[in-house]
Amino acid sequence: MSYKARLYLSIPRDLYAKIGSQEKTAELVKNGLLSLRATCLEREVADLDEKIQATKKHNAELPNETKKLERLLEEAITDRKTLEDLLTRRTR
Amino acid sequence: MKIQLRQGQMKRVFIQEDSEFLQMAAKLGISMDSEAIRNIIAFGMKSTHSDTRLIQTVRELEERKQKLEEDFRKIAFQSIQLEARYVGTRNQVARVYRDNQVLAMHLCAYSPRTEHGRLARERLIQKYIMNAKLM
Numbered sequence: 246m247s248y249k250a251r252l253y254l255s256i257p258r259d260l261y262a263k264i265g266s267q268e269k270t271a272e273l274v275k276n277g278l279l280s281l282r283a284t285c286l287e288r289e290v291a292d293l294d295e296k297i298q299a300t301k302k303h304n305a306e307l308p309n310e311t312k313k314l315e316r317l318l319e320e321a322i323t324d325r326k327t328l329e330d331l332l333t334r335r336t337r
Numbered sequence: 338m339k340i341q342l343r344q345g346q347m348k349r350v351f352i353q354e355d356s357e358f359l360q361m362a363a364k365l366g367i368s369m370d371s372e373a374i375r376n377i378i379a380f381g382m383k384s385t386h387s388d389t390r391l392i393q394t395v396r397e398l399e400e401r402k403q404k405l406e407e408d409f410r411k412i413a414f415q416s417i418q419l420e421a422r423y424v425g426t427r428n429q430v431a432r433v434y435r436d437n438q439v440l441a442m443h444l445c446a447y448s449p450r451t452e453h454g455r456l457a458r459e460r461l462i463q464k465y466i467m468n469a470k471l472m
Binding site: 254255256257258260261264270272273274275276277278279280281282283285286287289290293294296297300301303304307308310311314315317318321322324325327328329331332334 | 346347348349361362364365367370374375376377378379380381382383384386388391392394395398399401402405406408409412413415416419420422423426427429430433434436437440441443444447449454457458461464465
């Protein structure tokens with residue numbers, strides 16, 4: 246879609262009367278769009294910042310959780326060896 | 338921009354070969370109907386900054402967003418690697434735990450002769466059958 250297409254902006258008559266001039270109307274539409282864009286960007290930046298902080302926290306916790314699991318695994322492997330030993334003695 | 342005035346309730350502003358408004362509106366995902374225009378103008382009235390300052394602010398925010406997106410991609414990749422290791426270890430634990438439960442069940446039918454064996458049997462049956470947790 247080409248952005249060079251013709252565009253009509255319908256502005257309420259009362260609002261236009263309040264603004265006073267065509268140039269001022271154009272300036273206000275431009276400033277309004279820019280303000281809106283800035284507000285949206287501020288929100289997006291804040292959301293991203295929050296996501297980054299949450300992911301950093303999660304990343305900092307994961308190695309400790311993995312270490313806990315590794316200790317459990319070592320323990321379970323030792324137990325398996327003991328269980329196998331006990332059951333082997335039974336069959337001898 | 339050229340503005341044409343029409344009769345009726347609305348003034349019609351005609352934009353000729355000016356992509357600026359449409360591009361911005363498209364980026365924001367908003368339509369340019371009369372209600373939206375009213376709100377946009379209200380925003381413009383509330384704004385205390387000049388358009389130059391606003392353009393500068395938007396540019397700075399876009400740059401900051403881009404940088405944060407890059408940072409997030411790196412951190413998310415690191416997160417994927419850490420989670421893969423965590424899930425891999427958790428699955429290994431679950432597998433060995435289930436094997437031990439089966440072995441402990443076999444052990445129930447056997448009474449070792451030595452005291453050490455009996456204690457080990459009791460401990461392992463307690464751990465893998467009586468106090469078994471769902472992994």
